[in-house]
Amino acid sequence: MTAKAVKVPLKETALNLERITQIGHQVHGVCPDFDAGAFVRDVMSDLPGLELKDRNTRTSEALHSHLPVTGTEALDVLLRSLPPTPEAAGITNDFGWHTYSPHSDFVARYLRTGEYLDQALDALARFTRYFSAEVAVRHFLNDFPDETMKAVDAWARDQDHRTRRLASEATRPLLPCAPRISLPDDVALPVLEQLYGDSSTYVRTSVANHLHDLSVTQPDLVLATLQRWKVSGLVPDKRFAFIARQALRSRLKKGWPGAYAFLGYAPDAPVELTPLVPERTELVDGDTLSFSATLTTTAPVPVHVMFVISSTTRTGKPREKVYFLLRGTGKPGEKLPLAKDHVLRSTATVELTPGAYSIALQVNGRRFPEATFRVREA
Numbered sequence: 195m196t197a198k199a200v201k202v203p204l205k206e207t208a209l210n211l212e213r214i215t216q217i218g219h220q221v222h223g224v225c226p227d228f229d230a231g232a233f234v235r236d237v238m239s240d241l242p243g244l245e246l247k248d249r250n251t252r253t254s255e256a257l258h259s260h261l262p263v264t265g266t267e268a269l270d271v272l273l274r275s276l277p278p279t280p281e282a283a284g285i286t287n288d289f290g291w292h293t294y295s296p297h298s299d300f301v302a303r304y305l306r307t308g309e310y311l312d313q314a315l316d317a318l319a320r321f322t323r324y325f326s327a328e329v330a331v332r333h334f335l336n337d338f339p340d341e342t343m344k345a346v347d348a349w350a351r352d353q354d355h356r357t358r359r360l361a362s363e364a365t366r367p368l369l370p371c372a373p374r375i376s377l378p379d380d381v382a383l384p385v386l387e388q389l390y391g392d393s394s395t396y397v398r399t400s401v402a403n404h405l406h407d408l409s410v411t412q413p414d415l416v417l418a419t420l421q422r423w424k425v426s427g428l429v430p431d432k433r434f435a436f437i438a439r440q441a442l443r444s445r446l447k448k449g450w451p452g453a454y455a456f457l458g459y460a461p462d463a464p465v466e467l468t469p470l471v472p473e474r475t476e477l478v479d480g481d482t483l484s485f486s487a488t489l490t491t492t493a494p495v496p497v498h499v500m501f502v503i504s505s506t507t508r509t510g511k512p513r514e515k516v517y518f519l520l521r522g523t524g525k526p527g528e529k530l531p532l533a534k535d536h537v538l539r540s541t542a543t544v545e546l547t548p549g550a551y552s553i554a555l556q557v558n559g560r561r562f563p564e565a566t567f568r569v570r571e572a
Contacts, residue, residue: 205246208292253296290325302330331364355394368407402440447516449559486533491524
């Protein structure tokens with residue numbers, strides 16, 4: 195029997211003894227008075243019991259405690275401790291390595307003052323090439339909004355795509371796992387205008403996610419922005435379609451007609467569905483919900499299909515989860531099968547509670563009759 199693979203938590207691989215030792219070695223290499231051994235022992239005395247965010251904080255605090263210099267002198271040490279390029283550090287992805295996340299945290303924690311502002315922002319543009327620095331930038335956006343937005347505008351024109359992406363990502367209205375910024379949600383639209391046609395997928399994906407955040411509060415503005423970009427012809431159709439779908443994905447889940455119409459899916463398309471049939475109607479946490487239906491149409495029409503699982507929480511609050519199923523074209527006289535094997539599983543943020551559930555298909559934003567099933571205690 196093959197042993198089941200054990201999933202190692204991200205925190206254990208992101209910042210661990212090996213990587214803390216690497217930081218200490220690199221800093222000592224440019225600052226001989228830095229006691230790398232004491233630094234590693236200090237961090238590792240607490241690290242095993244900490245989550246990832248706290249590991250990052252603990253490491254930057256220890257850098258501050260053990261560096262023999264402060265202010266811009268300390269910043270200069272950290273900058274010189276970097277390998278000459280991300281590639282030289284062995285980094286093979288755009289996002290970077292968590293080894294270098296404490297460096298940006300150090301900047302936000304100890305150099306977020308008017309005295310050090312220019313040097314601090316320049317450093318974040320460097321550090322983001324080794325590990326994405328958008329969380330650190332958001333502290334500067336809150337404390338020094340005008341000056342930081344001026345830097346953001348310059349980053350959007352930087353030669354390095356990772357720095358250009360920082361301009362979009364740091365200013366996202368709803369950036370996950372990050373502090374909110376006290377600026378208008380649409381403050382960075384001029385930055386996105388610079389970046390939506392970028393040659394880098396990494397940058398364009400951030401632009402799409404930024405627009406997606408904005409769509410939560412200002413969907414009409416997002417639609418108008420996308421329309422303007424579409425008319426400009428700056429972005430090839432395939433790239434633009436990706437940006438638009440990503441930007442409007444939550445609005446598609448909600449069945450918003452404006453989103454479907456913009457993407458070419460007529461909300462009133464002549465579509466019919468056979469009744470949705472779940473394979474089983476009694477399931478437990480971890481089981482697979484299998485279902486099927488058939489779509490027919492009386493005219494050739496693009497179709498965008500999602501499925502919606504509805505339930506209630508333990509407190510009785512209604513809950514819906516919407517999932518993408520299919521994009522295609524319905525053709526007269528042809529049956530388009532719609533089927534899925536969907537695993538029902540509790541996650542770290544959503545508990546699968548026992549009780550009555552329903553599942554329905556949504557085509558071009560139109561909800562079709564539901565089918566019911568139950569989840570029982572395992």
